[in-house]
Amino acid sequence: MIHLFLTSWRNFLRNLRRYWVLLLALILVTAVLTSVLAVFGGMRTGINEKASRYFAGDLVVFGYTGHNKSIVEHPQEVLEAVDEVHEQGIGIKAISKRSIYYKAARIDLFYAGYWTRQRRLLGAEWALERPMLENLSFTAGGVPEDGDESAAMISRTTADQLKIEVGDTMLVSIWSDKERVNTTEVVIRGIFEEPSFFGFATYLHRKTLNRLREVPEHQINELGVYLEKPLHQQQKAARLLAQEMDKRLPTIGVLDREAYRAAPFKKREVREYGVTTLSAQLDELNDLLQVLTIISVVIMIMFLGITVVGVSNTFTMIVWERTREIGTLRALGLQKGGVILSFLFEALFLGIGGVVFGILFGVVILFLVQMLVELPPNFVSTLFFSQGRLQWVLAGRDLVLIASVVIGASILGSVRATIRAGRKRPVEALSKNT
């Protein structure tokens, strides 16, 4: 077998002039697949990042008694559980301690006579969430100084509606938790580009939002965890966190989508804590990610089909051109199976060559686009780019997928021609004039 393998390798190298067009095609196919998957991976990561900022983290801990509102009364115990999860190999980027106000028709922002509405007020601690908030595409200012309770961050859309700039004082008006109008003045410290619905949220300091809501200043509604690998470790991390919390607090485990919706209203004797993932919190995000996955799969299948057809045609031609060579090998005693295997090995080498050079080519293209292209913040650039630059992520899983598809297509495409080659009788093959 090893001998046949080495012979095939030698034959592959000697016939490279016949293979080079096909090799080039496979390199291009691999490069395109690499780029598409990497960009989609970047988009998935980007959307996940935006959603996690909006929803306090990739994992969020809630505490319910059945009165709808979540309060985390034992943050220290939750943080200890988070530390334990980290000890068990889950990478954690940051944590958040949020106050949340979510009454879409009850949040008004005013500046110099202009006004606009927001969907959500997010009460954050700048120091805790700085690593995540700094990834916002700021068009002016940035994340406020640690502990700046008078600061606020708004989206560019909101800033344009209010005609407000960094340094201006904005009035925020809400219906407090005591069901009455309350207002506060905040200074705009950061304006970020976010035209999607994640942009209809204003960031305030947690204590400021709590005062505005007329709840205790130190109250935490949601304690969030930002993961290093949110797309891959979300479920596992949620399970581990729920287990660790269960050792310290009354818990209700990991809340899936249905449980997450029902949990706030179920009456409980004591405050019980649950963990939910980002995907359980946002149906629309799941739908979007599913669409991206479907598009990637469709592209994969399309490329697989094209590659199989291309490889099949080219191999038929190669086998036809090498008929006398096949006849000689058969006359020297190589069996039918050996001929087939020999050509399949050559297809394997072709596929591997296409994958290696194609991935390299694709990565170079991605690097070049990332380095050379910088777009100003607008709808398209903030949706597909991060801070004006192309964001791409090539996971190991994607590389395996690309390699499987391209090598598989190469082998699959060669099967028909190699079987034909194997069926050739030595006499017929040797009598062939080419």
Place this chain on the structure above:
Amino acid sequence: MNEYKQLLRTMVLVLLVLGAAAPAAMGDNEFSREESRRILEQVDRLVTFGERDFSAEYTVSDVRPGQGTSRTKLTLFRRDRADTYTIIVMEPERDRGKGYLRIGDKLLLYDPVPRRFTSINASDRFQSTNMRNSDFNKSTLSEDYRITGHSQEELGVYTTDVYELEAITEDATFPKMKIWIDEDNLVRKSEDYSQSGRHMRTIAIPDYEKIEDRYVPVRMVIQDELRGRTIDGQFKHERTLIKVEKPSFQELPDMVFTRAYIERVSK
């Protein structure tokens, strides 16, 4: 000539009320709950129609500096004894047929396009103007507020008692208020404040019409203290002017205060 005089008087009063009227000095006066209630009940009584039904045509003009003026015409049917009202929007064309039905604490908005009622909040803006849906309710100052301060102030031709109020129920649209009461116990001006003390809205009521022993405010100006535009270097507030015509205490059929009635007239 009389009309001209009345218009002039109204304008002078509105200017005094909305423009330069300095906030009245906070009084140190303390009022017991009973005293508060007694004073505010007198105010409520004059503009509440107890056993009678009330109906009128309202013209609500919303003036947005630099953005134009919109006008809404509506008919209000109110029955204070049952704590209910029905509003049918007549103009503008795009909103014709919309209806509001208040029954107790519940307020429903009927949209004739999807033919559906949706529950809305009494404290929300009425048709995006500076009015709140609760402005159509009967006056319940004595139930919703207590007096926390008192002073006296000249307001145009009126000598008024200025009361600072603080909400005692969650039903109050604004947690703090100031009201200017004339010698006849009629509210001539009010200011609405947020919990943190931010001045949100000012209402001036220059004209009342006396019908039997009750008063109907027939001209009101509501100024939004937060919304407006700077034009030629001067900040101009958004204002809503309300004109009430054909006020009547004629008895109304019970049917008027039902969903079926709104659906029928909206066709």
